[in-house]
Amino acid sequence: MTDAQTRELMTRIADALDRLAPHPATTDIPPGADAFTWHAESGRLDPVTEINRLDIEQLVGIDRSRDTLLANTRRFAEGYPANNALLWGSRGMGKSSLVKAVHGTIAAETGGVLVLVEIHREDLSSLPRLLSVLRDSERKFILFCDDLSFDADDTTYKSLKAMLEGGIEGRPKNVLFYATSNRRHLMPRDMIDNERSTGINPGEAVEEKVSLSDRFGLWLGFHNCDQDTFFEILDRYVARYGLEIDRETLRAEAIEWSMTRGARSGRVAWQYIQDLAGRQKKTLD
Secondary structure (H helix, E strand, C coil): CCHHHHHHHHHHHHHHHHHHCCCCCCCCCCCCCCEEEEECCCCEEEECCCCCCCCHHHCCCCHHHHHHHHHHHHHHHCCCCCCCEEEEECCCCCHHHHHHHHHHHHHHHHCCCEEEEECCHHHHHHHHHHHHHHCCCCCEEEEEECCCCCCCCCCCHHHHHHHHCCCCCCCCCCEEEEEEECCCCCCCHHHHHHHHHHCCCHHHHCHHHHHHHHCCCEEEEECCCCHHHHHHHHHHHHHHHCCCCCHHHHHHHHHHHHHHHCCCCHHHHHHHHHHHHHHCCCCCC
């Protein structure tokens, strides 16, 4: 092998190693954005230029939860005490949509003071690193974890538990944690029952994980919507996007659509609206 070939080979090896090596965590929060996703492997906050969210006026049938979360978030953005929130309950009833809509409303009111940071459940073990990035910022941060739950052998909940309450440093004053889950206690019911019946100390076997949900100051429950609420959601979508359909046809088609899905929810209503708009050759912008 010639010297030139050796140098070329070494350069290729160095480039490959550089790609494989983890990037150093950044302590910079990119300016000009009010939403980010956290990438644990690289320790990087990536700006989200366009957030997938609804206007808060489009959320129907969850008035109490909407008002409670809005007031809690507004107090936090204004520098007053506020609670971490767990939004739990039925699928497709607007839990994650509410978090994003509330953030959009308060961010607009406060001129970008409030920032939404999405963290995936599998990255919760990196929470200490993320908090070290956010701690000294003048902005306020809502950490958002969608579809939070834990399985039998999952230990990532410990990082979250320490952040919510109980760690030496505790949660920074400029950070709140909002999570959505289909389970109020964040773990399967059969797992709770099994550990209570087979554990050496049944009372303590599940207490640590079950107590995690107790560390959220707000529990906001979401339940299946009735038919009138389902129709109201559809009416607002039709008016919002200028779709052309008479009331009787809308209701007949929507009932048939919901029956094929086996549920009535905001998500099912949106899926029907997408089908309707597609048939009418209209965009949902």
